[in-house]
Amino acid sequence: MKEKAIESTPSDPGARPWQSYNTVYTNAKAGMEGVDKEKVQRVVYEMSKGSKYFENEARKEAEMRQKIERMRAQCEKLSAAELAHFQMLADNRVVELEATRDLTKIWLHVDMDAFYAAVETLSDPSLKGKPMAVGSMSMISTANYEARQFGVRAAMPGFIARKLCPELIFVPTDFKKYTNYSDMIRKVFQKYDPNFLAASLDEAYLDITEVCKERNIPSDEIAKELRTTVFEETGLTCSAGVAPNRLLAKVCSDINKPNGQFVLPNDRMAVITFISSLPIRKIGGIGKVTENILRDVFGIKTCEDMLQKCGYLCALFSRSSADFFLSVGLGLGKTETPEVRMRKSISNERTFSATGDEALLYQKLAELSELLASDMKKEGLHGRTLTLKLKTAAFEVRTRAITLERYTCSSDDILKFASKLLKAELPASLRLIGLRISHFKEDKLGAPADPMQKTLRHFIKEGSSLRSDTNDRCFADDMETDFSIESHEINHRELGDESDRTDALDTNEKDCPRSKVCRDAMEITTVSSRCRGVDKANSPSAGRIDLIDHQLEESNSLEPDPSLPCMFEVGSSVEKTERGHSMFHNEEPPSSHQEGQFFWLNDYKCSLCGIELPSSFVEERQEHSDFHLAEKLQREESSIEPKSLTAMQREDPSCLGVFDLYYLWCNFCLHPSTPSEGGFRTVFRVALRDQTASRPKSKKRKASPKEGGHLPIHVFFGKMNQNF
DNA sequence: ATACATACC
DNA sequence: TACTGGTATGTAT
Numbered sequence: 001m002k003e004k005a006i007e008s009t010p011s012d013p014g015a016r017p018w019q020s021y022n023t024v025y026t027n028a029k030a031g032m033e034g035v036d037k038e039k040v041q042r043v044v045y046e047m048s049k050g051s052k053y054f055e056n057e058a059r060k061e062a063e064m065r066q067k068i069e070r071m072r073a074q075c076e077k078l079s080a081a082e083l084a085h086f087q088m089l090a091d092n093r094v095v096e097l098e099a100t101r102d103l104t105k106i107w108l109h110v111d112m113d114a115f116y117a118a119v120e121t122l123s124d125p126s127l128k129g130k131p132m133a134v135g136s137m138s139m140i141s142t143a144n145y146e147a148r149q150f151g152v153r154a155a156m157p158g159f160i161a162r163k164l165c166p167e168l169i170f171v172p173t174d175f176k177k178y179t180n181y182s183d184m185i186r187k188v189f190q191k192y193d194p195n196f197l198a199a200s201l202d203e204a205y206l207d208i209t210e211v212c213k214e215r216n217i218p219s220d221e222i223a224k225e226l227r228t229t230v231f232e233e234t235g236l237t238c239s240a241g242v243a244p245n246r247l248l249a250k251v252c253s254d255i256n257k258p259n260g261q262f263v264l265p266n267d268r269m270a271v272i273t274f275i276s277s278l279p280i281r282k283i284g285g286i287g288k289v290t291e292n293i294l295r296d297v298f299g300i301k302t303c304e305d306m307l308q309k310c311g312y313l314c315a316l317f318s319r320s321s322a323d324f325f326l327s328v329g330l331g332l333g334k335t336e337t338p339e340v341r342m343r344k345s346i347s348n349e350r351t352f353s354a355t356g357d358e359a360l361l362y363q364k365l366a367e368l369s370e371l372l373a374s375d376m377k378k379e380g381l382h383g384r385t386l387t388l389k390l391k392t393a394a395f396e397v398r399t400r401a402i403t404l405e406r407y408t409c410s411s412d413d414i415l416k417f418a419s420k421l422l423k424a425e426l427p428a429s430l431r432l433i434g435l436r437i438s439h440f441k442e443d444k445l446g447a448p449a450d451p452m453q454k455t456l457r458h459f460i461k462e463g464s465s466l467r468s469d470t471n472d473r474c475f476a477d478d479m480e481t482d483f484s485i486e487s488h489e490i491n492h493r494e495l496g497d498e499s500d501r502t503d504a505l506d507t508n509e510k511d512c513p514r515s516k517v518c519r520d521a522m523e524i525t526t527v528s529s530r531c532r533g534v535d536k537a538n539s540p541s542a543g544r545i546d547l548i549d550h551q552l553e554e555s556n557s558l559e560p561d562p563s564l565p566c567m568f569e570v571g572s573s574v575e576k577t578e579r580g581h582s583m584f585h586n587e588e589p590p591s592s593h594q595e596g597q598f599f600w601l602n603d604y605k606c607s608l609c610g611i612e613l614p615s616s617f618v619e620e621r622q623e624h625s626d627f628h629l630a631e632k633l634q635r636e637e638s639s640i641e642p643k644s645l646t647a648m649q650r651e652d653p654s655c656l657g658v659f660d661l662y663y664l665w666c667n668f669c670l671h672p673s674t675p676s677e678g679g680f681r682t683v684f685r686v687a688l689r690d691q692t693a694s695r696p697k698s699k700k701r702k703a704s705p706k707e708g709g710h711l712p713i714h715v716f717f718g719k720m721n722q723n724f
Numbered sequence: 725a726t727a728c729a730t731a732c733c
Numbered sequence: 734t735a736c737t738g739g740t741a742t743g744t745a746t
Binding site for chain 3: 023025047052054057138139140156160318343344345346347348349350351395
Binding site: 024063199202203284286287288290387397401402 | 725726727729731732733
């Protein structure tokens with residue numbers, strides 16, 4: 001009796017189960033061309049099979065299949081009339097979208113090659129040439145190109161990666177390091193487009209239209225030059241894509257990765273040709289699920305297919321989704337630089353080994369609340385909507401949200417409501433808890449909501465270029481606080497000690513380019529005012545405001561360094577006292593520091609001598625700022641809490657309130673590394689000089705006349721990272 | 725306004 | 734042993 005051997009073929013659904021287990025990291029990435037994909041998939045499958053994670057992935061996959069089936073059915077039950085209707089709608093929309101095509105801009109997308117891994121290789125050159133991954137056994141952030149040859153990829157758990165590549169070297173992530181390098185490359189980007197858009201630590205979009213025009217250099221040479229400069233500055237390679245819009249530029253930067261570039265000319269036919277054969281998955285915003293849906297429901301594989309099926313797309317998707325798909329089909333994308341990019345939420349989450357221990361869970365929640373509140377304070381954010389995120393031991397994600405009566409940034413509030421939300425979900429075995437705050441406070445006009453809060457405008461002379469006439473409505477005339485405005489020219493001497501002042505600056509100029517910057521800043525007209533409306537000596541509002549009005553655009557000499565957001569003055573501005581602390585509170589400043597000289601802190605490191613702040617300094621300052629904030633809030637009760645900058649304040653810093661400034665000083669200056677995300681658009685710099693505090697017993701400095709409980713603030717206008 | 729899903733790095 | 738963390742946005746209710 002002859003029986004046919006049961007032979008598995010690729011069409012047998014159960015024969016090669018690994019083929020159907022696709023995750024983000026089984027997808028191809030730059031540098032994975034020669035990889036045995038079949039083998040990688042098999043290993044990934046074998047390592048994952050049977051786990052909770054795997055089961056959840058299977059569940060998600062099934063849901064996706066269901067969705068696809070639903071949409072298929074929807075397609076089929078479309079009548080001929082309906083189809084004709086949507087087809088017409090779609091055709092019209094395509095014409096409308098085509099009319100928006102803008103080929104006048106040249107966008108460049110820069111993407112560092114294996115950024116984290118490359119940085120780590122710089123710090124430890126022995127890693128060069130060896131397969132290496134940044135991350136842990138749980139998760140890999142980045143793999144270098146050697147590791148990618150084994151199928152090891154970002155977003156792959158380390159233990160699977162090790163299976164694929166037993167000799168793989170793991171390096172733990174060190175965000176501080178990457179942020180440092182990120183600041184360096186952004187400094188380069190800024191030269192080509194001061195308003196460039198940072199997409200992440202290692203990616204940015206630059207509008208190079210102007211540079212190309214001004215220097216009369218083709219875009220490919222600009223790209224080449226930029227990449228060379230980045231390499232010279234950092235030793236890191238990057239790839240670039242040039243195209244008429246950001247969507248295409250992003251696609252282009254991936255084409256000749258690593259260490260390459262691709263230019264798509266500003267020509268409609270070139271764009272159409274380019275896009276037509278492009279697989280939709282290459283487009284940013286189209287991920288695994290969308291790819292599957294578009295392929296399995298509509299048979300769409302390339303961007304060209306989007307236009308082919310535009311009638312169906314308009315029939316089955318929302319307006320915004322359909323528009324996006326049609327735009328992709330036309331090769332359209334954003335070409336303008338957004339005015340301001342405001343953060344919309346802030347969150348944190350932690351994964352831990354799954355537990356149902358409620359005390360433990362509440363403890364984690366408390367930790368997250370503290371963390372979140374502190375992050376919010378750093379950015380001056382106040383939000384109304386709190387979202388609790390949970391991941392069960394089975395990897396199911398749940399979110400529970402509540403919108404509060406009033407805005408808050410207090411960890412007590414957060415914990416209180418987060419606990420309520422959590423309580424309703426217990427008992428549960430959880431492996432992750434997260435908290436998010438959104439719905440931030442911002443009144444549309446960007447004015448301080450506190451009528452008692454003086455804005456910088458109050459301290460600016462009539463006719464000053466910073467004064468904008470449009471907004472006097474913000475400030476009632478009947479304010480109790482009275483500011484006597486005294487205006488005077490200010491020179492070096494007034495800001496520092498009498499002795500050796502000029503010499504100090506001159507001697508140090510070569511070694512410390514910063515000192516030049518500061519000297520220029522000091523040669524500017526100052527307006528100072530005195531507030532006597534608030535009695536408390538310590539109150540931030542009882543300060544004398546010294547406003548140094550300065551037009552950055554007209555003076556390149558004050559070009560601020562975005563990676564050095566915080567400025568202090570040796571010997572006077574930063575001292576260890578009740579309300580101020582010095583880097584050098586237990587010792588004399590190093591000899592490289594001159595009395596009255598300004599220096600800059602970057603990641604708590606001094607720009608002059610590189611000395612690092614003692615951690616006690618950081619902690620003390622944190623407490624200090626919290627103390628004052630709490631005190632202020634308590635005192636002000638009803639009204640106004642400090643906040644992040646509004647669009648208007650960015651535009652016109654004279655809208656800034658005194659409390660806002662104080663807040664910025666407390667919470668921003670103390671966290672100089674905070675603003676490294678995002679571009680460089682914001683318009684000013686703040687430093688506070690506390691003359692009321694008692695002087696340390698420094699031999700170099702005699703106690704200077706006290707200012708009778710006033711708290712002077714120096715404000716330097718200049719460009720700065722937009723995210724603070 | 726809330727819940728959940730998708731996407732990106 | 735072990736499958737992240739932070740932000741934005743779309744979709745559905």
